[in-house]
Amino acid sequence: MNEADINAMVQGHQVHRDVYVSDAVYRAEMKHLFANTWVFVGHDSQTPKKGDYITTQIGDQPVIQVRHSDDSIHVLYNRCPHKGTKIAIDRSGNTGKFFRCPYHAWSFKTNGCLLAIPLKKGYDGTGLDKTESAKGMKPVGAVKVYRGFVFARLAEDGIGFAEFFGDSLSSLDNLVDRSPEGRVEISGPPLRYMHKCNWKMLVENQTDTCHPMVAHESSAGTAINIYKEMGEPEPRPAAMQIIAPFMSPYEFFEGMGIRTWPNGHGHTGVNMSIHSDYDAIPDYFEAMCNTYGEDRAKEILDENRHNTIYFPNIMVKAPLQQIRNFIPLGPDKTLVESYVYRLVGAPEQLVAMSAMYNRMINAPTSIVGHDDLEMYERAQEGLHSDGLEWVNIQRLYQNDEDYSKEAVENGTTERQMRNQFDAWVRFMTSSMGNEPARAAAE
């Protein structure tokens, strides 16, 4: 894979199917795209105490997020610098003051620095101290904790956090601002849903507003039919708030609007969204007013962004305090982890609503999830057809689209998918030659 190969796969209005099915492209993504971009790791409330850690992946790289003795968050490669053994394999735990490899008892401080090696005199005069192994567990290139959310860049050098995300951070801000105390905490483990499809299909689907009324007719349309048969009782069943809006007409989704930001970020629901018509939760607005004043509280709560893509691979749903992490395991295999956060200082009913949305929409047992996964898997298989090698992303395409500028468009545009591929090409190729990334150079 070289720069010319990558460039040839993206033509603005269409992309070559190899971006979804090729093993070589997948390996290049892991080596370049997931190293050069800022990737979601976890939340600081998952590691609240010194020595607390979680294990996860950045692309295909196993990493540990850990709370160090000075309370800072570190992200380390999850491998012993001796023989490569994973240091921790449970999804979360507390390691105390240091990590200890279970194979030969090399031990490391919780910032990764080598602490001790048994029978160390065996290395006297061998030059171990001049090797990478003697430094300890290797940290990733850079870490940023933004309002509790932990992101990392694997590459030592590259684009900065603020420049990479820019104004897209407003969605994460809105998620956290919805807490009267300006703080959220993890609420329980994530749903873990295995998809036999490419990770980018999932990311693209988050801003695909022409599929809900079609693919989800079986769940949302059936819900509406049952509700009508029942005589439309009030209060509405929970599913009528959460699932039924998926059947909204095309005009509704057109009116929602889509905003794109540079570097592949963007969101649906600029003007309103399928989350705008939820029942009010008692005492919440009052708690928000007490903190922010009525005007600011209204401003925060009137922002009902639907799905925000933080390129490359997470979706943030601010009005419901959710993050979905699309973890690539292969060209045709993606693990989706869907998290719910609790708004500190807000009534419990809010986290109950988020948990309900999560299990109704994002679970392997969710009927809405079944609708989507069926389409992804059919696409993953269908793309092997040699009848046509290109995937169309042309809806409301304009020849002169400039993805380096923020834009707000009709809510059914596929501009955000094109925006992602613009970023994809740049961050795939920026470390293939010697030239710096275009975004980093700007």
Next chain:
Amino acid sequence: MADLITRDEVVDFIYEEARMLDEGRFDDWLALWLQDGHYWMPLDYKQQDPVNETSLLWEDYFMLRLRVDRLNGERTFSQKPKSRCHHVIQRPFVDVFEPEEGRFETNTSMHYVETRLDEQQLLALTATHDLRLVDGSLRIANKKVELLNSDAAFGNIQLLP
């Protein structure tokens, strides 16, 4: 005095429910439910709170009916072709047996197999049934299904254990 229900009848009810699901008689299965019941499938091993943490399922009667109606829908593409399931159940323990109150609770270990196209998955689980006697018939008041590997990553689970 009317005849009181026996332990065997409670046990038979659990077998009959599994058979309905295996034979795809979902409307009959739905009719077993009391309308204020919940079907709970925890996400976390030994999870205590079904409401404020995510579960795999915490479904009220509306959701269960939606699930059943959807299975028969014309445009339910994930059920074209349809899934099939198979329960192998161990004889249920009757943990609560209060015939005068019409209250019963069973605990049943089972292996649940679901298949569609070339895929087949096996789940080991424990089902807890909270049953009530209503007008002479046993009904499901609540059901909890604890998967042995509830915290594992799954593909679609489209039918119900």
